[in-house]
Amino acid sequence: MRTTREPDGPASAATPADRVIGADTTTDTTGSPAPASAALLRRTAGVVIVGSVMSVLDMTIVNVALHRLSEAFHAPLATIQWAASAYTLALAAVIPASAWAMGRFGAKRTYLGALTLFSLGSLLAACAWSAGSLIAFRAVQGLGGGLLMPVGMAMVMRAADPARLGRVMALLGLPIIVGPVAGPVLGGWLVDSASWQWIFLVNLPVGAVALFLAAKLLRSDAPGSSASPPRLDVPGLLMLSPGLALLLYGLARGGEGGTFTAPDALLPTLAGTALVAAFARRSLTAREPLLDLKLLRDRTFRAGIVTLTLFTCGYFGSMLLGPMYWQQGRGMTATAAGLLGAPAGLTVGLVMQIASRRVDKVSPRRLIRAGIAVGALGMALTALQAGSAEAAPWRFVTASVVMGIGAGMVMMPTMTTASRDLPRARMTAASTLLSINSQIGASVGTALLSVTLTEAGTTPTGFRTTYAIAALLLTLALLPASQLPTRRP
Structure with a gap:
């Protein structure tokens, strides 16, 4: 039987947008x-x-x-x-x-x-x-x-x-x-x-x-x-929107320059982090916050958010590595690099179609943890192949396909599991939080792996080290995934 989560608080805790139920x-x-x-x-x-x-x-x-x-x-x-x-x-x-x-x-x-x-x-x-x-x-x-x-x-x-x-x-x-x-x-x-x-x-x-x-x-x-039309939380908007923009700008500058300590990367990153932290504090006390962060008190939603953060850091951050490896490391054209990356993209999409349907019928924790393990294995195998300048392309592509299988088993099933049992009136806030989380996770991962590759150099050793760090990020996602429900929906 489907169980009901304990309420996060009184109904009045929802934001005005969350209380709106349309036709x-x-x-x-x-x-x-x-x-x-x-x-x-x-x-x-x-x-x-x-x-x-x-x-x-x-x-x-x-x-x-x-x-x-x-x-x-x-x-x-x-x-x-x-x-x-x-x-x-x-x-x-x-x-x-x-x-x-x-x-x-x-x-x-x-x-x-x-x-x-x-x-x-x-x-x-x-x-x-x-x-x-x-x-x-x-x-x-x-x-x-x-x-x-x-x-x-x-x-x-x-x-x-x-x-x-x-x-x-x-x-x-x-x-x-x-x-x-x-x-x-x-x-x-x-x-x-x-x-x-x-x-x-x-x-x-x-x-x-x-x-x-x-x-x-x-x-x-x-x-x-x-x-009583919903009121816009102007102070919250003036904290969160510029905060996110500054944070992503600083991370992008750090990734481009290969260091986070340069003033043009460090200052906007710190300013953005401070604004986002100030918004988080306000959101927990404001009567009608821009975004209802009290959703994070729900154990399953919180576990899903943290799992996705770590996984998207490693997975989406690594997407910049493939084209650079083929073009700079192996001297191939951009078209060839795109074609060699296509099998992994197709694999992610196809596996996602199967896994997203299976999560309605099986234990979400087991499915998602298995996907994380497969994704981390594929990323580690990719690191091994990238460490050799003479590795056959099919071996690299095969490793990336294994990684794609894991990614397809994790992303949409985790979003589904995190939000499935939330009150329907709070789905708007949940979708917004998931969207923001995806942007931050991908940006942090891209910046982190860009800096790593810059410091290690675009050599086989550099690519191997950077892919290994991406594999570690995926592996860390196993910890919060252990808090996801084991019961079938």
């Missing part, structure tokens, strides 16, 4: 929101998947085209890289406001606004006339992209019955299959065969389809009571 759900005789129909759930998931594919494709396509953009705008590569960094910083700054926006305007309106903003940013980026304008328009894209993931996930989580949540989360993992595999190939083809503008213009037809489907298929939800 995506119905209400039973106890006043609790009941699951939506299967048809509505499929429609909602379908719309969110289309929007997610557009966002994931955009990130992977732009990364491939940075060198061509540097040539087109006659700007140093370090400057053009801010086209990617500006997107990430804007994304991190707007995610904290997603819960309030859903409570104030409704989830459907917020999602439509995010799609519109992302599509508009794509059009403006295609019309950029300088490196500065491109960076500014990428920030506009980031504001829209930052709302797509938490709002879309919240709509699906609120509409899904807990017993079906794993299957639904598996569907939300489909963009992870498409993005890393199709993005680099599509981006390279567009840049080589057409022009750099098309890496942004390709978002417009997808955005138009997503807007049409969202307007037609998403059920309108009430933005809250007109008598």
